Amino acid sequence: MVVFFILLFLFLMLFVRKDNTTYTILILLTFVTFFTQFLVGRDFEYKSYKTIFNVCFICINIFLIIKPWSYANILRVENLNIGFFVYFKKILYKVLFLNLFLNLLILILVLIYLPDIAAFKAESAYLNLYDQIPYFANIFRYAFTTQNAGYLAIPIFYYHLGNLEKKEAFYAFLFSSSSLLSGFAFYSRAQIFTYTLIFIIYFFLIKKTLPNFIQVKVSKLIKYSSVCIVVLFLFITYIRFSAMDYYGDRIPQNSIIKDPIIYSLFDYASQSYSNGLYQLERFTADKSLGGEQFFRDIYQILNFFGIVNWDVKESQELIDKAYDYDGGAFNGYTTPLVFNFGYILTFFISFFYFFTTKIKLKNKAVISLKSMLFLILLLFIPTVSIFYTGYALLFFPLLLLGLCRFAYLIKSLFR
Known part of the structure; x- marks a missing residue:
């Protein structure tokens, strides 16, 4: 595992450019995540x-989602469709x-009713609020489903x-x-x-699309904001795990x-490779989820409107069992990806991601704002x-x- 990963790391490093910090x-994220597992005593028992x-x-799939970012060299962002931009915004x-x-x-409600972070996360105590507070279940599910929409405003922030x-x-x-x-x-350290x-x-x-003095100001904003967020992140970690006395018994x-x-903290950062490989070793055809894990939010929305009959507890049991x-x-x-779609389709998903991102970035010094909206979603994946697969x-x-694009086209047709 170590030998193959070092080869992956060295191969990715061949394409590093001094002016491409994103790549x-x-x-480095991949590198740090892999090697921190040795600080927390992770072992792997399979050798076949x-x-x-x-x-x-x-390693191949990780390569396919990181390598296309080596082509990034954006010098200017253009707003080629102002009408759609105003409508979408x-x-x-x-x-x-x-x-x-x-x-x-x-x-506010969680802090009042569930100040115990450990209970919220480990025991899913927030489910009790479904009965205590009217409509809380619908509000919680909506907020959870739409929580990543805010990322679409980040390109707009940098554009302005x-x-x-x-x-x-x-x-x-x-x-x-x-x-x-x-x-x-949601007490989600991963989201923070x-x-x-x-x-x-x-x-x-x-960065190259911004004036120099703006670059300096944003760098300072990121520096000070990151310190505050890290402090809050550590505070959540301390509150959660200081209340879990038994957690110390898990340390190898x-x-x-x-x-x-x-x-x-280190266990949190280092789980993915050893856990992922361990699960793949135990994967069999009868554990295939058929996309259940990926389409849960879609099923939940369709079920809410009575379009399909889907039960969240049955879905979770299916996933847990796998x-x-x-x-x-x-x-x-x-x-x-393998558990949901199998090895072959997993490779094609990663290859499609590689191909799509490469097309968006290669030889594109000038890029449209609409493309930047897609690029931030693509950036989400690597x-x-x-931690996990981000497509869902x-x-x-x-x-x-x-939907905004479709609605704008319809609106334009009837002008």
């Missing part, structure tokens, strides 16, 4: 030809305003910033933070981490890190690959983009 960060195949397969901001309000409401439109940039930043607020509302990281990585992706004897709270009741752990990018999290942002 370098994505490689199947293991070699699975390790190779994981108007709808997006209404959605994100609602999300800000609902996430703030959920955060590049044009020195400070007021418009502020509104875009405020509405984009609805995705960050959802992380605190992901938003912060994507905001930073995207800055380096379009060969772990270099012995403190339960510090161990939880992963031997360890589906809550991070299994990385490749493994969930960023969260250190993008359904709502893509649906929102698609």
Whole structure:
């Protein structure tokens, strides 16, 4: 596993350019995530030809989602369709305003009724609020399904910033933070981490499109904001795991890190490769989920409107059973794809991602704002690959983009 991963790392490093920090960060994320597992004493018991195949397969898929970002060299962002941009932004901001309000409401209710983070996460105690508070279930499900829509406002923030439109940039930043607020509302460290990281990585992706003095100001904003977010992230970690006395018993004897709270951070960051490989070794045809794990949000929406008959508890039981009741752990990018679609389709999904991202970036010094909206969603995939597969999290942002595009075309036809 180590040998193949080092080869992957060295091969990716061949394409590093000094002026492409985005690509370098994505490689370093993968590198750090892989090697932190040795600090927490992770062992792997399987050693067979199947293991070699699975390790190779994981490395190939990781390569396919990181390599296309080596082509990034964006010098200018153009708004080629101002009419659609104004129309889309108007709808997006209404959605994100609602999300800000609902996430703030959920955060307040959770802090009042469920101050115990461990109970919220480990025991799913938030389900009790479904009965205690009218309509809380619908609000919670809606907020959870739409939580990633805020990422669409990040390209708009940088676009306005590049044009020195400070007021418009502020509104875009405020509405984009609805995705960050959802992380605190759901006690989701992954969401907090992901938003912060994507905001930073995207800055380096379009840094050359910004005036020099704006680059300096944004760098300072990122620096100070990151410190605040890291402090809050560590606070959530401390509160959650200091209340879990039994967590210290989980620390392996060969772990270099012995403190339960510090161990939880490194364990959190290092799960995906060892867990993913372990699950792939145990994968059989009867564990195939047929996309159940990926289409849960879609099924939930269709079920809400009575279009399909789908039960969330049955779905969760199916998923838990496939992963031997360890589906809550991070299994990385490749493994969930295999469990849902099989090896062959997993490869084609990753290859399609590679091909799509490469087309968007290669030889594109000047890029449209519409393409940037898609690029931030594509950037989501390698960023969260250190935890899980991110495709399922993008359904709502893509649906929102698609519906707005369709509605705008219809509106244009009848003018």
